[in-house]
Amino acid sequence: VARRIGHINQIAEKDRPENIIMGHTAHDVASSAVRQGANVMLLSRSPIEQMPAAQHEIDDAKREGxxxxxxxxxxxxxxxxxxxxxxxxxxxLENDGKTPIEGSEYDISCDLLVSAIGQGGNLDGFEEMGNERGLIDADANYQVPGKEGHFVAGDIIRPHLLTTAIGQASIAAESIDHYMKHQDLGKRPKVDKHHFSLLKKLQEAGLEPEESSHESEWGTAERNFAVHNFDDRSAHEIIPAERLFLGHFQYTPRHKRQEDVPDTNEVLGHFNERMKGLSDEESIAEANRCMSCGMCFECDNCVIFCPMDAVYRVPKSEKTMGRYVATDYAKCIGCHICADVCPTGYIDMAMGE
Incomplete structure (x- = not known):
């Protein structure tokens, strides 16, 4: 609800008080109006702490007046x-944001009403795909349920982050590729992301393991049907922070984007970008803070600290991306030191042989 105080000089006919303006988010409308000199009141059914907005949006709105x-x-x-x-x-309403309090009605005088309640898609021509929220449902392969060959991704499923939309689109593209090749879309992994496949890399390098007889055998460290020191857990597990050996990493502060948020004295006519992006150098430096959780980045800790010299670098003739070290199980005593000093949680001690 905006009460004009004289600084808005040009008003389009559709923006006059008897009109309700649709299609904008509440925060954008409120901040734009206050920058043009309006006295703005933002109404919410929910308690402030439960409003469907980021905390910084709420704080910024209050700071701007x-x-x-x-x-x-x-x-x-x-x-x-x-x-x-x-x-x-x-x-x-009661604090649940749903139950009306009888006899509590009152009027808020205003010059301009703006309706900014949620987000929805323009489904003209696609009405049969829409759900009750004005969006489109999708399965794990991002195919529309009941609509074979129709795939969706991004905010039309659920308004969220840009990176979420990119990830969904990547999976949808893979699903479309399978569909066009008449292949089964299959079941998506629990941790649904693209991950490195050592087996494919070994095949590319001509180092594919031999076929196993699948019979119980001892001393398989010398056999070529087993790929030792590698267990691709990325499809079903996320490496938690406590599995990392943080002593390996030097503390590097996070590169944060700067904000340019005006206060009530500066807000009038202030239309600069609120969030400033990182420079190219800052973006690269921030990316370099990645700890490669769950992946081997060839730090040699396991080789250096193994008291039995059981962990060794793979010979160059057998080495490829993702296969850097191996273990001589005849020497390994299961002391767990290699797992303890692994910076990324890549080594997960098991029963061995």
Whole structure:
């Protein structure tokens, strides 16, 4: 709800008080209005701490002079004799954001009402795909349920981060490729991301393991049907922080984006970007902070600290990306030191042979 105080000089006909403007998010509308000199009140059915907005958005709005009123629900638009909106009638809600409080209705005088309630897609021509939220459902392969050959990704499924949309699109593209080749889409892994396949890399390098007889054998360290010191757990496990050996890493502060958020004295006419992006150098430096969780980055810790010299570098003739070290199980005593000093949690001690 915006009460104009004289700084908005040009108003389009569609923006006059008797109109309700659709299709904008509440925070964008509120911040834009306050920058043009409006006295802005932002209404929410939810308590402030449960509003569907990021905390920094709420803090920024308050800093810019936006008044946030929580636990109220619109009842009707009050129309004057001239047919224009003069106020918004609201009713107070219980702290659950749903239950009206009887007899608590009151009017908020205003010049301009803006409806900014949620997000939805333009499904013109695709109505049969839409759900009750104005979006489109998708299965694990990002195919529309009941619509074979129709794939979706991004905010039309659930408004979220750009990286989420990119990840969904990557999986959808893979699914489309399988579909076009008449291949089974299959079941997606629990941790659904693209991950390195050592077996494929060995095949590319001509080092593919021999076929196993699948019979119980001892002393397989010398046999070529086993790929030792490698267990691809990335499809079903995320390496937690406590599995990392943080003593290996030098502390490097995070490169954070800077914010340019005006206060109530600076907000008028302030249309600069609120969030400033990282420079190319800062972006590269931030990416270099990656600890390669769950992956071997060839630090040699396991080779250096093994008291039995059981862990050794793979000979060059057998080495390829992802295969850097191996273990001589005739020497290994299961002391777990290699796992303890592994910076990334890559080594996971098992029963061995």
């Amino acid at each position: 936006v008044e946030i009123v929580s636990c109220v629900s619109p009842v009707e638009v009050v129309i004057g004799d001239d047919g224009r909106a003069t106020a918004l009638r609201v009713i107070k």
